[in-house]
Amino acid sequence: MYTPPTLAELGRVHFIGMGGAGMSAIARIMVGQGLAVSGSDAKDSAGLAQLAALGATVYVGQVAANVNGVDTVVVSTAIREDNPELLAARMAGLRVLHRSQALAAAMADDTVVAVAGTHGKTTTTSMITVMLRGAGVDASFAVGGTVQGLGVNAAHGAAGVFVAEADESDASFLNYRPKIAVVTNLEADHLDYYGTPEAVFAAFGQFVTLIPRDGTLVACADDAGSADLAARAAASGIHTITYGFAQDADVRLLPGSHDGLVTTASIVLQGSQATASKPDAESGTLALRLQVPGNHNLSNAAAAVAVALALGVDTQDALTALGTFAGAARRFEAKGVARGVAVYDDYAHHPTEVTAALLAARTVAGAHKVHVLFQPHLFSRTAEFATEFAQALDLADTVAVLDIYAAREDPVAGVSSELITSSLRKPFGYAPDPLAAVARLCQGAVAGDIILTVGAGDVTEFGPILVATLAAGGGNG
Known part of the structure; x- marks a missing residue:
């Protein structure tokens, strides 16, 4: 049974990869608890700016010097052992906590x-x-x-x-x-x-x-x-x-x-x-x-x-x-409406989640059509659930399946998005060119339809592009 350190024992806390959703949440909590908090990320973001405004010390770029004067370092599973800040922390004998251990300390x-x-x-x-x-x-x-x-x-x-x-x-x-x-x-x-x-x-x-x-x-x-x-x-x-x-x-x-x-x-x-x-x-x-x-x-x-x-x-x-709850980010999140076509984004990345998202989309669309831009997440998950993904996606009227978002994984021979599209019954299928897929989905959408981006990767970035394409005349509205 894990026993977390007390807040007093944590001292000054540094987050490696502080811009991530989970890490930024804990950093925000610890700032609120009065701890001295610093953190770094490979690139700047609105989340880092918000933490800086709250009083955290923020570094863009990750170098060993960022952990000078730190007592505790927090990492997520995504941080590699060869990260320069993590290497420096271990060499200095600093306390290194996984994100979940840091959250346990904050909640103790x-x-x-x-x-x-x-x-x-x-x-x-x-x-x-x-x-x-x-x-x-x-x-x-x-x-x-x-x-x-x-x-x-x-x-x-x-x-x-x-x-x-x-x-x-x-x-x-x-x-x-x-x-x-x-x-x-x-x-x-x-x-x-x-x-x-x-x-x-x-x-x-x-x-x-x-x-x-x-x-x-x-x-x-x-x-x-x-x-x-x-x-x-x-x-x-x-x-x-x-x-x-x-x-x-x-x-x-x-x-x-x-x-x-x-x-x-x-x-x-x-x-x-x-x-x-x-x-x-x-x-x-x-x-x-x-x-x-x-x-x-x-x-x-x-x-x-x-x-x-x-x-x-x-x-x-x-x-x-x-009754006041209006949703969470990337959970059937409205991205905009153009030419009468509503664009939503959903984080679903498991067949059960995709099914739930598409059933919800169908209730919102009513008699109109649901068009999906889907990005599989992880080679391992695609290999395990390819048939189930196809069955879930068949709830839509039109489906474009992008290449797999690898995240933390290396490519696996024989595993591609075509494992899903080979079992798909609905039109469109495999879409190796994302922008071409966006154009085609918009061309097939009419007023009252829904276009839904689905997946845990960067498919979310195509929501605004879909809205802009529709607004520019890419839909049949």
């Missing part, structure tokens, strides 16, 4: 709500944060994307509650000590790290064991993996709240309705949770209204309601606050 004195799961972590963490702050709980938070409405991905609050996105990709979520652990779902992913699906499931099982005896597991009853975790946790004596559309869920969603970006549903609190709410006197239900589309977001909101119950937050206050 708070009641921690840690949100884990294969999909939906960022949105669910963002929803919980907006809900708590809207209900009067000044919670600290660290999220993997900017929370719309709050404008930042992290902040230090005064309530003694800390909401954190818990990253399972490298098992670093096992460094946390959650009082409330949320598991949105559990599927095989990140096999480049874990090797086998069984190892993924075992890591989540270990995560649940970190919950103290007076803590709570919040788990999705609609997902086989998380439902199994919930059953085992309950059997071991851990207080468990399940949520979802399943009939036996403690926080049960009734079938919702969708009107553009607005999604509504009723919630029934069952079992031990029924007495913890203030349901409508006539219907016995709670009314949930969201400004984001899709059943997956109803499920995310139900998880937030379960967290409210676990923390003793007034249920009606929680629901009112959830």
Whole structure:
């Protein structure tokens, strides 16, 4: 069991790669906690400028001298061992912490709500944060994307509650000590790290064991993996709240309705949770209204309601606050409208996530068409899920599949985007030229249609290009 250093023991903290979403979040928190913070990145960014404005010392470029006078160095998995700052830190005998260990130190004195799961972590963490702050709980938070409405991905609050996105990709979520652990779902992913699906499931099982005896597991009853975790946790004596559309869920969603970006549903609190709410006197239900589309977001909101119950937050206050939630960065994020065609961007990079994003897009588009610019993420993930990606993408009307975004991986012989497009039934297919793909998608789009960029790589950069191309006459509007 990892025991983090105290804030006093950290001293002056330096972040290598401070511009990244996860690293900048922790740096922002530590600045708010009064620590002396510095950090570097290979290139300048708005995130670095924001941290500098808050009082952090920022370096653009990474050299050994940047760690002079530092006590603790923080790195993410993406930082290579030959990084000059990391080499200098190790030679000087400085404390070197993984990003997750630094976050554990920042959260050590708070009641921690840690949100884990294969999909939906960022949105669910963002929803919980907006809900708590809207209900009067000044919670600290660290999220993997900017929370719309709050404008930042992290902040230090005064309530003694800390909401954190818990990253399972490298098992670093096992460094946390959650009082409330949320598991949105559990599927095989990140096999480049874990090797086998069984190892993924075992890591989540270990995560649940970190919950103290007076803590709570919040788990999705609609997902086989998380439902199994919930059953085992309950059997071991851990207080468990399940949520979802399943009939036996403690926080049960009734079938919702969708009107553009607005999604509504009723919630029934069952079992031990029924007495913890203030349901409508006539219907016995709670009314949930969201400004984001899709059943997956109803499920995310139900998880937030379960967290409210676990923390003793007034249920009606929680629901009112959830009604103000406008989304998170790169989660069905609106990029603009031109010639009547709306362009959205989504981070989905697993078949289940792609399916959820496209189902949401279809509810927003109604009778109109959905066009997709998809960029596979990682050679290992493409090889593992090529057929499943094709099945998910077939929910669109037109699909252009770009080359694989390698990220941390080297190319793998025989693995390309054509593994996906060979099974794709919808028109267009493999698109090695991104700008040509943009032009073709815009030519096929008419007023009322949606174009969605999908993937965890740099496909997001094509959102503004799509809008500009449409505006210049590239659509048939």
